[in-house]
Amino acid sequence: MQEITKLESCLKCNLCTLACPMMEVNPDYPGPKKAGPDGERYRLKDPAFYDYALKYCLNCKRCEVACPSDVHVGDMIQLARINYGSQGKRRGMKGLRDWTLASTDLVGSLSTPFAPIVNGVLKTKPVKALMHSTIAVDKHRTFPAYTHQKFVKWFRGQDQSGFDRFVTYFHGCYVNYNYPELGKDFVRIMNAAGYGVHLLEKEKCCGVALMSNGFASQARKQGEINLASIRKAAAAGEPVLTTSSTCTFTMRDEYPHVLGLENSDVRDSLMLATRWLYGKISSGELRFKFRKDFKMKVVYHTSCHIQKMGWQFYSIELLKMIPGVELTVLDQNCCGIAGTFGFKKENYPFSQAIGSKLFDDILAIPDAIVSTDCETCKWQIEMSTGRTVLNPIEIFAKALEA
Numbered sequence: 001m002q003e004i005t006k007l008e009s010c011l012k013c014n015l016c017t018l019a020c021p022m023m024e025v026n027p028d029y030p031g032p033k034k035a036g037p038d039g040e041r042y043r044l045k046d047p048a049f050y051d052y053a054l055k056y057c058l059n060c061k062r063c064e065v066a067c068p069s070d071v072h073v074g075d076m077i078q079l080a081r082i083n084y085g086s087q088g089k090r091r092g093m094k095g096l097r098d099w100t101l102a103s104t105d106l107v108g109s110l111s112t113p114f115a116p117i118v119n120g121v122l123k124t125k126p127v128k129a130l131m132h133s134t135i136a137v138d139k140h141r142t143f144p145a146y147t148h149q150k151f152v153k154w155f156r157g158q159d160q161s162g163f164d165r166f167v168t169y170f171h172g173c174y175v176n177y178n179y180p181e182l183g184k185d186f187v188r189i190m191n192a193a194g195y196g197v198h199l200l201e202k203e204k205c206c207g208v209a210l211m212s213n214g215f216a217s218q219a220r221k222q223g224e225i226n227l228a229s230i231r232k233a234a235a236a237g238e239p240v241l242t243t244s245s246t247c248t249f250t251m252r253d254e255y256p257h258v259l260g261l262e263n264s265d266v267r268d269s270l271m272l273a274t275r276w277l278y279g280k281i282s283s284g285e286l287r288f289k290f291r292k293d294f295k296m297k298v299v300y301h302t303s304c305h306i307q308k309m310g311w312q313f314y315s316i317e318l319l320k321m322i323p324g325v326e327l328t329v330l331d332q333n334c335c336g337i338a339g340t341f342g343f344k345k346e347n348y349p350f351s352q353a354i355g356s357k358l359f360d361d362i363l364a365i366p367d368a369i370v371s372t373d374c375e376t377c378k379w380q381i382e383m384s385t386g387r388t389v390l391n392p393i394e395i396f397a398k399a400l401e402a
Contacts, residue, residue, distance in 0.1 A: 007076075009069040010037035016063035016073050021334040022056050025353040029056040032063035035080075036073040043080060054081050056350070058338035059212060060304035061249075075257045082216040082258070097135040101340040102213040104205045108146065108177030115146040138348035142383040144178045144375075151180035155199060158187060163196030167276070168233035168240045170226075172247045173205045174375040182243055185397035186273060192400055193277075193286050198238065200229035206247040209340050211258060220259045226251060227263055234269040241273040243393050245306035245373040246339070248272050252309070272306070272373060274392050275314040281321060289401040294324040296395060299365050301358065301381065302332040303374035315373055315392045322399045328365055333358040337380035352384065359384050371395055 010033070017023055017031040029035075030053050039051050054077055063073040100107060111118045121127050122143045132139035151171055160166075167190055175183040187197050204226055207219030230251075233240050242248045252270055255261040280286040298319060302312040312332075319327050336354030341347050362370055362385050370381055370389040378389040390398075 006069070006071045007037055007040055010071050010073075011069055013068065015066040015068065019062040019066035021060065021062065021336065021354045022058055022350065025350050026056055029053050032057070032073045032077065036063070036076040037071060039080065040076050051080070056347075057081075058304075058334065058336075058341055058354075060334050060338060061308040062304060062334065065308055072257060075254070078211060078254070078258045081214060082211070093135045097137060097344070098213040098340075099215070100135070101137075101343060102209040102215050102218075104173040104177070104209055108150075108173055111146040112148060112150050112177055115148040119143075119145045132345060136345040137343055138345040140348060141343050142379070144174070144379050146177055147180050149180065151176045151183040152199065154180055154184065155187070155197075158197075160191075160196035160198070163191070163194065165194060166196045166198050166236075166238050168198045168200060168230075168238045170200060170203060170206075170230075170240055170242045170247065170251075170270070172242065172244045172375075174244060179375070182391050182394055185391075185394050186241075186243055188397050189273075189277070189393065189400070192288065193280070198233065200226070200240070201232055202226075202229045206244075206250040207259070208246055208250040208254070211250075211254065212339055212341070216259065220261065223251070223255050223259055223261045227255070227261060227266065230263075230266045230270060234266045239276060240266075240270045241276050242270070243273055243373070243391055244375055245272060245303045245309070245311070246376065249305040249309055272311055272314065274318050274373065275311055277396070278314040278318050278321075281318075290323050290399045291401050292323075294322070294399045295326075296324060296399075297326045297365075297368045298371050298395065299328045299330055299362060299368045300392075301330050301335070301362075301370060301372040301377060303372050303377045304332075304334055306373050307332055312373075315371075318396060319371065319392055322396060324399065325395065328368070330358070330361050333361065335374075335377045335380040337376045339376050342376075342380060351380070355380055355384060362387055369395070 016033050020032050022029045023031050035051055035053055057077045059074055061074045128139040131137040171183045190197050202225050204222035207222045210219035230240050252267050255263050300316055306312050316329055319325055334354055335358050336351040342351030370387050371392050381389050
């Protein structure tokens with residue numbers, strides 16, 4: 001593994017420790033250096049060694065962004081979780097919780113037919129209290145609502161046959177089961193640009209929730225399915241575009257580094273829609289007409305995974321291209337939710353403490369819409385600040401002339 005071969009590149013400079021948001025709020029977490037490179041030296045001598053503190057890692061990758069030697073600190077910690085103490089081996093009610101939170105396709109498929117009932121039940125205090133006391137899902141956490149009509153069902157009714165150029169869309173679990181409006185806006189933009197949209201032949205959850213909860217073998221199986229479909233799209237000459245920074249990062253970087261899935265042949269075909277759009281617009285290949293009456297005050301939050309890819313530039317510049325957008329780019333502070341991490345009762349206080357800086361920065365700018373490329377950041381920010389959060393793709397679509 002690449003991250004193991006770079007083990008001795010660690011200079012012990014502690015920049016990763018300075019960048020770690022968990023270190024600021026949790027005295028029980030020894031930090032990414034001790035959990036990652038230092039701990040790996042012990043693990044190589046004794047495979048049974050397991051550091052209990054691995055469970056506190058957010059996998060935000062801020063340690064890797066800070067590392068001057070390009071040591072894959074976060075990947076080491078992920079691999080240690082999987083190989084030397086997988087949370088997926090946990091039994092009992094917490095094991096059931098972790099499996100449920102990680103099984104996004106299954107839970108989404110079961111919930112969408114009964115979305116109004118499921119959404120209503122999950123909001124009630126007795127149900128929240130029951131989950132808090134039994135499976136340790138924190139009672140303060142707000143769940144994302146499920147949609148009654150999945151995105152893929154809506155898409156089947158959209159005629160894309162009139163186009164001679166196509167892109168392929170990896171919609172992800174969030175768009176399919178929770179927020180199809182984002183996928184609809186993506187299709188609208190692509191069609192306005194003169195491109196038809198295809199979906200992957202077969203698409204599964206990217207696997208990030210499975211990995212973080214210890215179910216690496218299932219994540220690997222789903223990754224193999226996704227890569228096979230991405231290869232077919234790439235062979236047809238179609239870029240595979242996404243609207244989730246975490247899904248994109250997982251498939252581009254964690255598939256090879258953590259799951260051992262080779263993707264070098266298609267890695268460059270997979271990118272965020274904002275990056276693809278920025279490239280096409282800045283080169284002059286695409287031009288859009290925007291509403292003259294469009295006005296929106298926007299604050300942009302750089303999610304941790306888009307920062308790791310270095311792609312926040314494209315989303316920020318795309319927002320700047322929209323006439324009528326008054327944009328403020330916030331300092332990059334982790335929101336604290338880290339996918340399923342912030343749903344767990346034992347993690348909730350850390351999650352909210354980590355996000356407090358970001359929440360304060362957002363609330364300091366009155367009457368602003370928040371924009372970010374990460375759906376779990378959206379859940380955390382909306383719950384903790386009461387502000388509306390939109391993907392840059394949604395704002396771009398709203399600004400387009402009908």
